[in-house]
Amino acid sequence: MEVDGFILVSREDACQRSISRNSSHDSFLPEIDKSVDGLGPWLLPLNQFIHDNPELAFREHQAHDVLTRFMRSQDGWNVVSSAYGMETAWVAKFDSGKAGPVVSFNVEMDALDGLGHACGHNLIAMASLAAGLATAEMVRRHSLPGKVLVLGTPGEEGVGGGKIRLLEAGAYDGVDISLISHPGILNNSPLVRTTAFARLEVEYFGRAAHAANSPWLGINALDALVIAYNAVSVLRQQTMATDVIGLSITNGGGPTNVIHPFAAGICVLRTASSSRLKELQEKVSACFRAGADATGARVEIKVTRGYADHVPNRVLAALYTKCWNALPNVPDPPIPPTGELTWVKASTDQGNLSYAMPSVNASFAIPPGPQKGQPHSPDFEKASGTKLAFDRALRVGKSLAGAAVQVLAEPGLLDQIKDQWRRDMDALKQPLLE
Ligand SMILES: [Zn+2]
Numbered sequence: 232m233e234v235d236g237f238i239l240v241s242r243e244d245a246c247q248r249s250i251s252r253n254s255s256h257d258s259f260l261p262e263i264d265k266s267v268d269g270l271g272p273w274l275l276p277l278n279q280f281i282h283d284n285p286e287l288a289f290r291e292h293q294a295h296d297v298l299t300r301f302m303r304s305q306d307g308w309n310v311v312s313s314a315y316g317m318e319t320a321w322v323a324k325f326d327s328g329k330a331g332p333v334v335s336f337n338v339e340m341d342a343l344d345g346l347g348h349a350c351g352h353n354l355i356a357m358a359s360l361a362a363g364l365a366t367a368e369m370v371r372r373h374s375l376p377g378k379v380l381v382l383g384t385p386g387e388e389g390v391g392g393g394k395i396r397l398l399e400a401g402a403y404d405g406v407d408i409s410l411i412s413h414p415g416i417l418n419n420s421p422l423v424r425t426t427a428f429a430r431l432e433v434e435y436f437g438r439a440a441h442a443a444n445s446p447w448l449g450i451n452a453l454d455a456l457v458i459a460y461n462a463v464s465v466l467r468q469q470t471m472a473t474d475v476i477g478l479s480i481t482n483g484g485g486p487t488n489v490i491h492p493f494a495a496g497i498c499v500l501r502t503a504s505s506s507r508l509k510e511l512q513e514k515v516s517a518c519f520r521a522g523a524d525a526t527g528a529r530v531e532i533k534v535t536r537g538y539a540d541h542v543p544n545r546v547l548a549a550l551y552t553k554c555w556n557a558l559p560n561v562p563d564p565p566i567p568p569t570g571e572l573t574w575v576k577a578s579t580d581q582g583n584l585s586y587a588m589p590s591v592n593a594s595f596a597i598p599p600g601p602q603k604g605q606p607h608s609p610d611f612e613k614a615s616g617t618k619l620a621f622d623r624a625l626r627v628g629k630s631l632a633g634a635a636v637q638v639l640a641e642p643g644l645l646d647q648i649k650d651q652w653r654r655d656m657d658a659l660k661q662p663l664l665e
């Protein structure tokens with residue numbers, strides 16, 4: 232299947248067959264349902280506390296403290312505070328003592344400057360906590376093999392990339408799958424694609440000269456930037472529908488009677504995949520160099536790598552969907568038909584994890600506020616603090632746990648998940664424009 236140049240090999244039919252063949256494992260879901268309901272009264276005050284005490288990226292000290300304290304109070308969990316050199320990162324591990332898959336859930340904790348929990352990360356935390364605890368409970372009751380990890384992942388907002396730092400520090404070594412969710416108001420979907428992005432800062436260095444007396448002695452840096460701006464504008468006609476190029480001039484030269492010796496701009500690129508990002512970055516850089524060539528100015532381009540696009544694992548997504556639909560009172564909107572991707576034009580560091588291991592980043596819809604505000608609006612901050620939103624997060628936790636427990640309980644399922652991941656990674660390496 233090809234979607235806007237992104238190729239995913241669909242194995243949905245195969246995974247559906249495999250999942251329904253092993254229907255004996257469906258018996259876990261009613262137990263998971265009850266187990267998470269039992270956790271509700273303990274999780275609700277935690278949810279409220281985190282929501283009402285918003286903390287910025289890498290400063291999630293109160294959330295770190297209440298969550299690690301809570302995990303330490305749970306039987307059988309080994310908890311490490313301030314893990315991997317980050318004060319607000321933490322890891323809680325439950326080990327069955329038997330070799331088997333290692334499943335993990337990420338807990339985001341950070342809020343937005345001036346907007347509080349307008350991205351609903353308190354709900355992400357609750358869904359992952361509920362999922363991790365219920366999965367461990369099933370491991371204990373049914374003597375399942377493997378390990379369950381819950382990771383406190385700081386600094387998702389901006390380009391903090393807490394998960395990238397954890398990945399590079401080895402926090403996911405030996406981990407087989409990574410599960411997380413994100414609230415919004417539009418979609419219920421485990422097949423979520425997010426965008427890859429990068430930020431390019433461009434600077435032109437020319438030579439000042441008197442603009443009336445001897446302009447021929449100068450090199451006009453602003454001219455270089457204007458040529459580049461126009462070249463990018465022309466490029467936009469041949470970009471893909473999923474490409475976004477934002478460009479602004481941050482330094483437009485000095486007084487008009489001087490040939491401008493310096494000019495600068497910032498460009499932000501968003502694309503459907505990391506390989507497309509590389510292509511687009513090369514094209515935009517060529518536009519920047521064209522400005523320099525035409526004027527004789529020197530150009531410097533500084534690239535800040537943003538987050539990778541998120542590549543959802545179809546086998547894991549099918550497990551999640553099956554649980555979501557089997558739980559009572561399925562909320563609207565329904566999960567889209569088999570195989571249909573949900574595109575979210577935002578970026579997340581879970582995207583980088585999806586390039587390291589099979590991942591699901593399930594979108595879930597909470598009841599909107601009065602203005603139907605999307606994430607990063609004051610309206611969504613209110614919506615993410617309601618009991619109804621909390622209940623929806625618990626349903627997500629149940630579905631994530633249902634998927635994870637099946638991975639632990641069904642021999643061979645992890646191989647299918649990893650085969651799918653390898654096919655997705657191979658497909659992403661193919662050139663897009665041939
Ligand atoms: Zn956000």
Ligand SMILES: [Zn+2]
Pocket residue numbers: 350351352387413
């Ligand atoms: Zn968010």
